[in-house]
Amino acid sequence: MAFDKMELRDIEVWDGNFAAAQAMRQVQIDVVAAYPITPSTPIVEGYAKFLADGYVEGEFVMVESEHAAMSGCIGAAAAGGRVATATSSQGFALMVETLYQSSGMRLPIVLNVVNRALAAPLNVNGDHSDMYLGRDSGWIQLDAYSPQEAYDLNFIAFKVSEDHDVRLPCMVHQDGFMTSHTAQGVKTFTDEVAYDFVGEYKPMNDMLDLDHPVTHGVQTEEDWHFEHKARQHNDLMTKVMPKIQEVFDAFEELSGRKYNIVEQYDMDDADVAVVCMGTSVETAREVAKEMRAEGIKAGVVGIRVLRPYPFAQIIEALKDIKSIAALDRSSPNGAPGMLFNELAGALYNTDSKATLSGYVYGLGGRDLTKAHLTDLYKELQANADAGKVLTPLQQFIGVRGPKLTFL
Amino acid sequence: MSEIKKIKNLKEFSTSADRFEGANLLCPGCAHSIIVREVLNATNDDLILSAATGCLEVCTAVYPYTSWDASWIHIGFENGSTAVAGAEAMHKALKRKGRLKQDRDPKFVSFAGDGASYDIGFQWISGCFERGHNMMHVVLDNEVYANTGGQRSSSTPIGSSATTSPAGRISYGEKKNKKDMLAIMAAHGSPYVAQVAPNKWKNMIKAIQHGFEAEGPVFINAMSACTTEWKFAPEDTIAISDLATDSLVFPLYEIIDGQKLNITYRPKNVVPVEEYLAAQGRFKHLFKDQYKYLIKEWQERVDQKWDYLQRREEASV
Numbered sequence: 181m182a183f184d185k186m187e188l189r190d191i192e193v194w195d196g197n198f199a200a201a202q203a204m205r206q207v208q209i210d211v212v213a214a215y216p217i218t219p220s221t222p223i224v225e226g227y228a229k230f231l232a233d234g235y236v237e238g239e240f241v242m243v244e245s246e247h248a249a250m251s252g253c254i255g256a257a258a259a260g261g262r263v264a265t266a267t268s269s270q271g272f273a274l275m276v277e278t279l280y281q282s283s284g285m286r287l288p289i290v291l292n293v294v295n296r297a298l299a300a301p302l303n304v305n306g307d308h309s310d311m312y313l314g315r316d317s318g319w320i321q322l323d324a325y326s327p328q329e330a331y332d333l334n335f336i337a338f339k340v341s342e343d344h345d346v347r348l349p350c351m352v353h354q355d356g357f358m359t360s361h362t363a364q365g366v367k368t369f370t371d372e373v374a375y376d377f378v379g380e381y382k383p384m385n386d387m388l389d390l391d392h393p394v395t396h397g398v399q400t401e402e403d404w405h406f407e408h409k410a411r412q413h414n415d416l417m418t419k420v421m422p423k424i425q426e427v428f429d430a431f432e433e434l435s436g437r438k439y440n441i442v443e444q445y446d447m448d449d450a451d452v453a454v455v456c457m458g459t460s461v462e463t464a465r466e467v468a469k470e471m472r473a474e475g476i477k478a479g480v481v482g483i484r485v486l487r488p489y490p491f492a493q494i495i496e497a498l499k500d501i502k503s504i505a506a507l508d509r510s511s512p513n514g515a516p517g518m519l520f521n522e523l524a525g526a527l528y529n530t531d532s533k534a535t536l537s538g539y540v541y542g543l544g545g546r547d548l549t550k551a552h553l554t555d556l557y558k559e560l561q562a563n564a565d566a567g568k569v570l571t572p573l574q575q576f577i578g579v580r581g582p583k584l585t586f587l
Numbered sequence: 588m589s590e591i592k593k594i595k596n597l598k599e600f601s602t603s604a605d606r607f608e609g610a611n612l613l614c615p616g617c618a619h620s621i622i623v624r625e626v627l628n629a630t631n632d633d634l635i636l637s638a639a640t641g642c643l644e645v646c647t648a649v650y651p652y653t654s655w656d657a658s659w660i661h662i663g664f665e666n667g668s669t670a671v672a673g674a675e676a677m678h679k680a681l682k683r684k685g686r687l688k689q690d691r692d693p694k695f696v697s698f699a700g701d702g703a704s705y706d707i708g709f710q711w712i713s714g715c716f717e718r719g720h721n722m723m724h725v726v727l728d729n730e731v732y733a734n735t736g737g738q739r740s741s742s743t744p745i746g747s748s749a750t751t752s753p754a755g756r757i758s759y760g761e762k763k764n765k766k767d768m769l770a771i772m773a774a775h776g777s778p779y780v781a782q783v784a785p786n787k788w789k790n791m792i793k794a795i796q797h798g799f800e801a802e803g804p805v806f807i808n809a810m811s812a813c814t815t816e817w818k819f820a821p822e823d824t825i826a827i828s829d830l831a832t833d834s835l836v837f838p839l840y841e842i843i844d845g846q847k848l849n850i851t852y853r854p855k856n857v858v859p860v861e862e863y864l865a866a867q868g869r870f871k872h873l874f875k876d877q878y879k880y881l882i883k884e885w886q887e888r889v890d891q892k893w894d895y896l897q898r899r900e901e902a903s904v
Contacts, residue, residue: 210680213673237684239676243669244714251666251711255673258660259635261681281662383688387658387674388681390633390689395653397661404650 183237186230188368196330196359199366200266200292200352201226203334205235206374210261210381213241213252217271218304219356220294224266238262246271250278250291257287258396260386262338264289268356269296272310276317282349283318284412285397288341289349290334291319295458296356297544305545306356308457308509311486312518318412320350320420321486325461327364330354332437335369338378339427345419347384348412353486357545358459367435377434416488424485442493443482446472450479452560453498455519456507457483460541460548464507467553476561483519494526502564503535505556509542516574516587535563538574538587552577591796592631597788603628611654612646616814616821618828619643619727621785626696626725626807627657629795633693634658635674639667639703642734643727658693665708671697672720694799695722701742702732705766716775716804723798723805726768729813737816741766746881747869749816754872759881764888772806773842781841781851784810786828790839790852797841810837818868827866834863835893840900848899860886 186205194202201223204212214224230236239256243249249265257263267275272293282289295311297303314321322337324330333352341350354360369377385394400408421441428439445465447453454464461482471478481497483490498504504527508517515521520538527534539556542548556577563569572585594600607623619642627634634657638644644661647654662670675695681687699708704726712724731749732738739749743761748754752761773780778801783791791809798805812827814820819827831837832852839852861882864870873881 210684211673211676213676237680239680241672241676241718244710244717248666248669248711248714251662251669252673252676254662254666255637255660255670256677257673258670259674259677261677261686263677277663278666285662386688387635387660388678388687388693390658390691390693393656393658395648395655395659398648398650398653399645399661400650408650 184234185371186235188370190368191365192368193363194327194331194366195222195361195363196324196327196354197222197294197361198226199327199331200334200354201230202368203331203374204264205230206369206371207262207335207338207378208236208238208375209264210238211241211253211256211263212238212265213243213249213256214265215243215246215249215267215271217246217268219296219306219360220266220268220292222360223292223294246274247278250275250282253289254278254282254285254287257282257289258285258386259388260383262342262381264291266292266294268294269298269310273298273313276313279314279317279319281397284408286347286412287349288347290337290341291349291351292334293351293353294356294360295353303544304356306358306458307543307545309511311353312510314351315487315518318348318416319487320348320416320424322350322352323457323484323486324352324354324359325459325482326359327362328366328437330359331366331368332431332435332439335374335377336424336427336431336439340420340423342381343423344382344384346415346423348416348420353458355458367437369435373434377431420488421485421490439484441485441490442497443484444497445480445482447479447481447497449477450501451477451564452503452557453479453481453501454505454507454553454556454560455481455483455523457486458509460507460509463548463550464553467550467557470550471554471557476557478557489522491526494523495530498523498527498534499530499532501532501534503560504537505560506536506538508538508540511540511543520574533567535567535569537563537569537571539577540574541577546578548578591800592629594792600628600788600792606634606656607647608654608656610652612649613642614815614821616824617642618729618785618811618813618824622725622727622809622811623698625785625788625791626795629792630694630799632799633691635671635678635693635695637661637667637670637697639697639699639708640664640734641700641703641727643698643700645734664703666711667699667703668697668708668712668715668722668724671695671722672715672718675720675722695720697722697724698727699724700733701726701728701730702740705741705768713775716772716777716806719803721803723807725807725809727811728808729811729816730765731813731816733813733816742768746873746878746885748872749869759872759878769806769808769842773845775804776845777806778803778844779841780806780845782808782810782837782839784828784832784837784839786825787832787839787852794841794851816869819866823866830858830863830866834858834860835889836860836863838893838896840896847903848896850896850900860889
C-alpha cells in the first residue's frame with residue numbers, strides 16, 4: 181500500500197491540534213493507539229482523516245480507553261517502531277500508571293498533551309494540572325506556547341526521544357483551547373524535509389527481531405529496583421539536556437526558529453521577572469514591554485523544558501534578578517506551587533538575593549489578563565525596592581470573592 | 588498459513604525444544620508451567636508473548652534472569668492483552684512498510700490469570716477482541732488471586748474459602764458463582780473460544796492449534812490447578828485436574844465463530860462433584876453438616892450446565 185505526500189503551503193493557518201496532527205503525519209508514525217478526549221480529540225481525528233485519505237501508512241488503533249492507548253503504545257514501541265498518541269486531563273490521569281511503565285521500560289513514545297484541568301469539578305478548559313501530574317513520571321516534557329511551537333516541538337520530541345542514548349518517552353504540551361483551538365499562521369516543512377529531520381526509526385531491543393528474542397518489563401525488587409530507577413534518573417539528569425540542546429541547534433539550522441531550554445524575553449537588563457509556562461508567556465511578554473514604558477525593568481522567563489528540570493539554566497536566567505514571581509496554573513492543593521518550590525530549590529544555594537513570590541492563576545481556563553500581570557509586576561517592583569516580599573508568599577489571582585492569600 | 592506442528596506422542600511432545608525454560612520460580616506442582624509449555628510447544632512458529640502481572644510473570648522474569656526464549660513483555664496487571672495487541676499492530680505496520688527484519692509472521696499470545704482476565708483486565712481484553720487483533724489470550728484460571736495470597740476473583744466458585752471471602756463461623760466462603768467468561772468472549776464474535784485443561788493434553792494441543800490457525804482474537808480458558816490455594820499436595824496436580832475434568836466441574840468445550848458449540852471431552856466415567864471438592868482444602872468446610880446442601884447444589888449446577896452444553900451441541904448453536 182502506497183501513501184501520498186501532502187502539498188503544504190509555506191505558511192498554513194492551523195490550530196495547535198492540527199499542527200500536532202500534521203507533524204505526526206509527516207514523521208510517518210508506525211503505530212498510533214489513541215482514545216479521544218477534549219480538547220486533544222482533533223489531533224486523533226486529524227490523524228484518522230489522514231489515514232482515511234491515504235496520507236498515512238501506519239496502523240491506527242482506536243482503543244477503548246486512554247490507559248489502553250498507552251498500553252498499546254508500549255506494546256507497539258517494544259515491538260520496534262515509531263509510536264505516538266495524544267490525550268488531555270482525565271485521559272492523562274487514567275494513563276498515569278502506564279506513563280511510569282513506558283518510561284521505566286525505556287520506550288521512546290511521543291505523547292501530545294493538550295493541557296486541561298482535572299475534575300472535580302469537571303472542566304474542559306486549559307490549565308496545567310495534567311502537565312504537573314506527569315512531572316515525576318520519568319518522561320521528557322516540552323512545552324509549546326503556540327501552534328507553531330506545537331508543530332516544531334513534535335519533530336524535536338521524536339528526535340530526542342528515539343535517540344539511542346536517551347530512549348525515554350517525551351510529552352509535547354500545549355494549552356487546551358488557547359493553543360489547541362486557536363488558528364494561527366504556522367510555517368511548514370515539506371514532507372521530505374520534516375521526515376528527514378527526524379530520520380528513519382532505528383529499533384533497539386525490538387521484540388519483532390525474531391532471531392533475537394528479548395524480555396521486556398521484568399520484575400525487580402529491593403535487589404535491583406533502585407539501580408534501575410537511579411539509572412533512569414541519571415540519564416534524565418545528564419544525557420537528555422545536551423541532546424535537547426543539540427536537537428534545538430539542528431532545528432534552528434533547518435528552520436531558522438530558535439528554541440531554548442529556558443526562554444528569556446527582555447531579561448538582559450531586567451530587575452523583575454515573571455516565570456511561567458504556556459500561553460501566559462506571550463501575555464507576560466506584552467505586559468513586560470508596557471511596564472518598561474512605566475520605568476519597571478520587567479522580563480519574562482518561559483519554561484520550555486519542564487522535565488528534565490532546567491536547574492542550571494534557571495539559575496543563569498535569574499541570577500541578576502531582584503524580584504521573581506512564580507506563576508503556577510495548577511492548584512497546589514495544600515502546598516506552595518510547583519514552580520515556586522522548584523525556583524526556590526534552584527536559587528537557594530546561589531548568591532541570588534532575589535525575592536520570590538508565588539501566584540496561582542487561570543484554573544479551569546480562567547483568563548489571565550494584562551491587568552492581572554500589570555498589578556503583579558508592580559508588586560514585584562515594590563518587593564525589589566524593599567528588598568523583601570511585601571505580599572503573602574502565595575496569592576490566587578483572578579478568583580472571585582475576597583482576595584485569597586496564604587503563607 | 589504456517590504448517591501445523593505434528594505431535595505423535597507425549598514423549599516426543601515433552602522433549603521438544605522448550606521456549607519456556609524449566610528454570611523458573613513457580614511452585615512445585617503449579618499447573619501454569621504445564622499449560623504454558625503446551626501452548627508454546629503446539630507451534631514451531633515464532634512467538635511474541637505477554638504476561639499480565641501475576642504468578643507467571645513474577646516467577647519467570649526476575650531481573651537479571653528470564654525463562655523466556657521468545658520475545659516477551661509485561662506491562663501491568665490489566666493490560667497484557669493490549670501489550671500484545673500493540674505489538675501485533677506494529678507487526679502489521681512494519682510488514683506493510685517492508686521494514687520487518689525477518690519476513691515471518693509470529694503468533695501473538697497473552698497469558699493472564701483469572702483475576703487479570705475476568706476482573707481487572709476485562710475491559711482491555713474486550714477491546715482487543717472487538718478490534719479483532721490476530722492474537723490468542725490464554726487465561727491461567729486458578730480461580731483465585733494466587734500471586735497475592737489467595738483473594739477471591741470473579742472466577743472463584745461458590746463455597747470456596749478465599750482470603751477475602753473466607754469460610755468462618757457464620758460463612759461458607761465465596762457467595763457468588765463463577766463468571767461465564769467463555770460465553771462473554773464468544774459473544775464478542777471470536778472465531779475460537781475454548782476451555783482446556785493441561786491434563787487432557789492432546790485435547791488441549793488440538794484446541795491451541797485450532798486457535799493458532801484461526802484469524803482474529805482467540806480466547807482460551809485453561810484450568811490451572813493451584814497446589815497452594817486449592818490446597819492439595821504438589822504431586823497431585825494432574826490427579827486433581829483429572830477430577831476437575833471428569834466430574835465436569837471444568838467441562839471441556841469449544842465455541843466456533845461465537846456460535847457453534849462442541850463438547851471436546853466426554854469422560855468415560857463421570858466422577859461425583861463431591862470427590863473433586865473433597866480433594867481440596869479450599870472446600871473442606873463444605874463437608875460440615877450445615878453446608879452439605881451446598882455440595883448437592885453444586886452437583887445440580889454441574890449437571891444442569893452439562894445438560895445445557897449437550898443441548899447446544901446437538902442443536903449446533
